[in-house]
Amino acid sequence: MSDHIHIRKASGTWVIRADGAVLGESRNALELTEGSRAPVIYFPRADLAMAFFDVTDTTSTCPWKGTASHYALVTESGRIRDAAWSYEAPKAEVAAIAGHLAFYTDKVTVEQL
Numbered sequence: 001m002s003d004h005i006h007i008r009k010a011s012g013t014w015v016i017r018a019d020g021a022v023l024g025e026s027r028n029a030l031e032l033t034e035g036s037r038a039p040v041i042y043f044p045r046a047d048l049a050m051a052f053f054d055v056t057d058t059t060s061t062c063p064w065k066g067t068a069s070h071y072a073l074v075t076e077s078g079r080i081r082d083a084a085w086s087y088e089a090p091k092a093e094v095a096a097i098a099g100h101l102a103f104y105t106d107k108v109t110v111e112q113l
Helices: 092-097
Strands: 005-009 014-018 021-026 030-034 040-044 053-062 066-075 078-086 100-103 109-112
Touching: 005 092, 014 040, 021 040, 030 092, 053 078
Parallel strands: none
Antiparallel strands: 005 030, 014 021, 014 109, 030 040, 040 100, 053 066, 066 078, 078 100
């Protein structure tokens, strides 16, 4: 596990945007690197406009992190289904990502300022 997944505080300020609206900005984001995949930024819920997110019935399972719940994003242009995911009760080795959301970058914009 320790060789497969690495979690660290993401440097700088990170923002999440959809339909031109800023839905969150954080200096407390986490960067998770899994194997040879590109890093994924996890935003603390406290730094997101959670009123724009609705949990969906979609779930997915990762052998290293556990079961993820997925979230739709409600924007002025409509609903973006399964735009984000969150591990509500992640495995102990990745407990740091509990209370955080990560985003599908083909559905929203995640960028470092």
